[in-house]
Amino acid sequence: MLFSFINPAFVLSGLLVGFLVGQTGVGGGSLMTPLLVLVFGIHPTSAVGTDLLFASLTKVAGTGVHGFNRTIDWRITRLMAYGSVPATGLMLWAISQGNITSPGAARAITLTLGAMLLLTSMSLLFRARFVAALGPIVARLSPTQADRATIFIGFMLGALVTLTSVGAGALGVTALLLLYPRHKVSVIVGSDIAHAVPITMLAGLGHWWLGSVDGMLLISLLCGSIPGVIMGSALSARLPEPTTRIVLAVTLIVVGTRLFL
Numbered sequence: 001m002l003f004s005f006i007n008p009a010f011v012l013s014g015l016l017v018g019f020l021v022g023q024t025g026v027g028g029g030s031l032m033t034p035l036l037v038l039v040f041g042i043h044p045t046s047a048v049g050t051d052l053l054f055a056s057l058t059k060v061a062g063t064g065v066h067g068f069n070r071t072i073d074w075r076i077t078r079l080m081a082y083g084s085v086p087a088t089g090l091m092l093w094a095i096s097q098g099n100i101t102s103p104g105a106a107r108a109i110t111l112t113l114g115a116m117l118l119l120t121s122m123s124l125l126f127r128a129r130f131v132a133a134l135g136p137i138v139a140r141l142s143p144t145q146a147d148r149a150t151i152f153i154g155f156m157l158g159a160l161v162t163l164t165s166v167g168a169g170a171l172g173v174t175a176l177l178l179l180y181p182r183h184k185v186s187v188i189v190g191s192d193i194a195h196a197v198p199i200t201m202l203a204g205l206g207h208w209w210l211g212s213v214d215g216m217l218l219i220s221l222l223c224g225s226i227p228g229v230i231m232g233s234a235l236s237a238r239l240p241e242p243t244t245r246i247v248l249a250v251t252l253i254v255v256g257t258r259l260f261l
Contacts, residue, residue, distance in 0.1 A: 007220045009040075014054070014224030021055075021193070021225075022062045022232020030120050032221070033113060033165045034255045042217070044109040049207030050214045050221070051165040056200035058225040059193050065233035066190030073183065073191045076150060076176065080195045083151040084158030088199045091162035092206035109164065110259050116166040117256030123174040124249035131177050138178050146179055153179075154195065161196070162203040172196070193233075 017032045032054060036047035066072050099105060123130065141149065153175045160166065172192040180188065207213050 006223055007217075010217060010220035011224040014058075014221035015228040016224075018058050018225030018228025018230075019232040021058055022065065022229040023189075023235060030117060030166050030252055031255075034117065034259060036217075037110065037113075038255065038258060042214070044106045044113065045207075045212045046214050046217075048109060048113075048163075048165045049204065049210070049212035050218050052161070052200045052207055053204030053213055053218055054221045054225060055165065056197055056204050057222055058229045059197050059200065061226050062229040062233045063190075063194045063197055065230055066186075066193060069186075069190070069233075071184070071186045071190035072194050073180075073187055074194070076180065076191045077195045079147055079150040080154030080157070080172075081198055083154030083156075084161075084195065084199045085202060087155045087158030088162045088202045088206070091159045092203065092210075095163070095206075096210060113164045113166060114256045114259030116160060116164045117252045117259065120166060120171060121249040121252035121256065123171055124252070125246065127174050127177065130174060131181065134178055135181055139181075141179075149179055150176075157195075158199050158203075161199055162206070165200075165203075190233075 013032070013035055017035070020031065033044075033047050033051045036042040036051065037044050042050070063072070138146075138149075153172070157172055160171070172195065173188055176183075176188045176192060177185070183191075204213065
């Protein structure tokens with residue numbers, strides 16, 4: 001009976017998004033949430049809640065592959081979690097105080113999601129310029145200041161991801177490249193994916209408790225995303241990333257603009 005509820009369109013969507021997550025660290029919320037809202041007509045609140053659990057379970061698989069390939073800096077992951085986990089809890093509490101299924105809440109989430117997608121696309125397109133411009137300033141930070149900055153980045157990501165399911169990928173990777181320019185991109189991506197697991201899991205469970213998760217939709221998405229993220233993670237250190245990043249950024253600009261209309 002379970003397989004009769006699995007939607008092939010959702011499975012294919014999960015496969016494509018999972019592959020992008022594994023390869024670039026981006027796509028879990030940036031693509032899946034607007035895809036659910038704009039293409040499949042899912043309510044924004046349900047799309048965010050379902051996508052958060054989808055992202056957490058997908059990134060567990062990605063973390064396993066990156067861990068096997070030794071492309072995770074667990075110290076960075078831990079520092080970000082010091083900020084993101086409390087922020088996730090605070091944002092869930094704030095969300096629980098209102099009516100998340102109301103038309104006003106749906107519109108607010110849609111607009112915030114659109115803004116986050118445009119910001120994410122800018123970080124993808126101009127990542128090298130951001131790093132070049134701010135790199136000298138960040139280089140002057142002491143180890144203690146860099147640790148505090150990493151925790152602060154985690155705090156901001158935790159709040160944004162809980163509200164919109166977007167931000168853990170492109171924004172997190174861009175910020176980490178600024179703070180840790182000597183790390184390989186594959187290590188930054190792996191560390192960011194590993195960090196996303198606890199905040200998306202916590203936020204997703206919070207949304208489940210609030211009633212904004214579609215269980216059958218989640219199963220269909222995972223049937224595609226788990227093999228997709230494994231393939232993408234395994235190839236992350238071998239495939240050229242710039243082309244994928246540019247295509248993804250342009251897609252996010254189009255989708256983000258559409259959410260404002």
